[in-house]
Amino acid sequence: MQGSVTMGSYIVPITTILIVIGLLVGIGLLVSFALTMGLSVYYKEGATQRDKVRSDVQNTLLSRAFSPEPEWNDWVTELSDTERTVAIDSLAEYLRELDGSEADSLKMLGKELDVPERAKKALERGHTYERLQALTWLIRLETPEPYYAASYEPTTQAERAAVARLLFQTGQLERAENGIELMLEGATGEFSVFGQDTLYRLAREAPDAMFAIGADWYQNWSAPLLAQVLLICGQLGTGVRTADISWLTASLEADDEGVRAAAARALGSFGWRPELRDSMFLARATDDPSPRVRGAVYEMLGSWGDNEGATVLLYALISEDDPRALVRGTNALVQRQEHVGESGPAILGAAWDWSAEHASYDSVARGRTRSTGT
């Protein structure tokens, strides 16, 4: 190594390079040390201040919440900034846990603490998670006004789900169908579990509308989104009487095996519909090339709960060559063993024995759980 390095037309002494590297590393160390310790002390100080007042704030908050005249305004005006922060944190916690008149009283406190006004500002200026948290606050406080007052349009599927939930829970939707449309119109990607749950709650209010929208739009949806909607339809149960389920049966023919499996699960609630009893349809379903889909079809047949479904299932299982699909089938069939003749268990052999024994232990443990209340 020489005493200098040539950089283009410049000759830089090694010492200079060393000093620069040393300075860079030194400054980096100094800054990261100062930032880390400064932040730690700042957080600790804030936590200490909040801990000092937490007990008093929470006790007062709860005693006023259970009082017929909480007089929140008087209390809130006396709060310091730290106490106000603790009050808002505690409010979020209690709103999750309390119902009834106490919850109504806490919602009044939220308004006195200017939470709706802060939420409005967050909707207008915050990043996506601040907007979502703002909508969460409005849902908890059942206060849709700031949403209407803010110059804000939901931009992500999660935000649309949160807005739909807000409007649904605050009775702002003329019909639940509007909420379903709000969530699904133009949707392409998957929903998070929160979105799925919101769509499910809306669909429970208007199951026929859910099926009608699905029938109209399902061909525009991506496979993962369609699979999610089908799972939601499967959860709606027998409440759906006259809805068009042709798109569910059509989905059993989809290219994506996840969609076919979800369609099979969705059809589990519709065993009484005559169009599902067609032998050609059932043969196609039980002959699906994917073991995963066949397993779901077996569960569909099992959930129909009648002799015909059990018989079709039994015959399909006799020729099943995938051991895991077979076990899914026997798991479904043992739930309907009153429809299975004496020869069934013998034909299905080890898979039946496995499923039957597990089912018996499930019921033993469930019975024990119920009796002990654990």
Place this chain on the structure above:
Amino acid sequence: MHTTAHLVVQLFAATGIFVLAYYLIVNGYYLCLHILALFELRDNVREASWDQPFRRFSSPFYPGIALVVPAYNEAATIEESVQSMLSLNYPELEVVVVNDGSTDETLEKLIERFSLKALEAEVPFEVPSEEIQGTYRSTKYEELLVVDKKNGGKSDALNAGIWLTEMPLFCAVDSDTIIDRDALLQIVKPFLERPGTTVATGGVIRVANECTVEDGIVKEVNLPKTGLPGLQVMEYLRAFYSGRLGLNRINGLILISGAFGLFRTDVVREIGGYRHDTITEDFDIIVRLHRYLTDEEREYSVDFVPEPVAWTEVPSSWRVLGRQRRRWYRGMVETVVTNRGMLFNPSYGRVGTIIFPFFVAAEMFGPLIEGLGYIILPLAWYFGVLNIEFFVVFFLLTTGFGIFLSWFGVFSEVWSFNRYNDPKQILRLLWYGILENFGYRQWKTLVAWQGLFEYFRGVDSWGVMERGGFSSANDEDD
């Protein structure tokens, strides 16, 4: 003689330039990762601040999770561990304990504590593991399944559990790992956000030594007072908060800790489960998932979630730690060699072209090259050809930058989830960030070389992890 001396000097100079160039590139890579990690952490903290307004336990859309717990001679702790796992907050949970041919009373303790009954029915399908000698169901807990099999190692035990569960997701956990009560609700988030594409997620592993543990929950987070576990706290923070977060930002995560990772059951079955002939099954499985899913041209993601935390006891003696680290190094080399076809292979996207090669350069060759540096320096001094400038640059690039990267990890911890919430603990952590560069770091390069030699010698043992147990409030009372 003059020519020989000249050649030696040239050799030292060339080696010095190579080492400096190597460190400049690798440290530049690490710096980029750390900066990416900050952006990723910011997004994660923001996301964690959103308190989703729905009741999780009444939602029918949470995918079921099986906790697969391999257990080998864990009689002392297995009852408490399983009880703790059964108490985790998650809507649909199954706990599958796989007794991997224990020679102690692991199985007997489980049978007694959880009222287990042996199933008469045999498993009706092939399981890619050593012979299953029995399966047990609890008459108390519907969600508990115990599998008793002949000893075959951790991978083998995991495979037995994965094949025997019907849950769509499984979480591989060590039986001595303490999982935060809500950790499953957090680690599952990527599967909830992107159910169609997420195949694996990993959470943060933290050091439980000297933390106060009660009823399987970490009640009080304490930083180990002794040096060796303390240094490992520093290492874990740096690895999780910087390395993995940064890689996650570019969908290039190639390692999820075997102590706490969540996987899609069907996809892991598709690749044949865990390989039996590897000693770092956690690294191997992720690399193989990348390889398989890319070969299949499937859209997928492997995610790291910094919020959920599992706690583990780390070795507190040099002997045990050395054994663990040699095993890690051997396993890394073995996995890299097995999957060498991915290196610089553009068909594996950025994992093949950037991440895997940099991983190999930094994690596999890094300690070896650094170790060489520690040999060359005194030799160069002995031969009178030590260049002081080279020495200073080497020191700055290894030690100075090493401290900077470690402190970056501590900063990320404070800025985000701040579990070590006492500034005195943070100060101590920063001190560990300095301390590890004097002795510990050099020792690790020696261990890496030993691991490499063991790899070439075909050593494939796991070695025994000796644990001192967790502190409890009662211990303090005593």
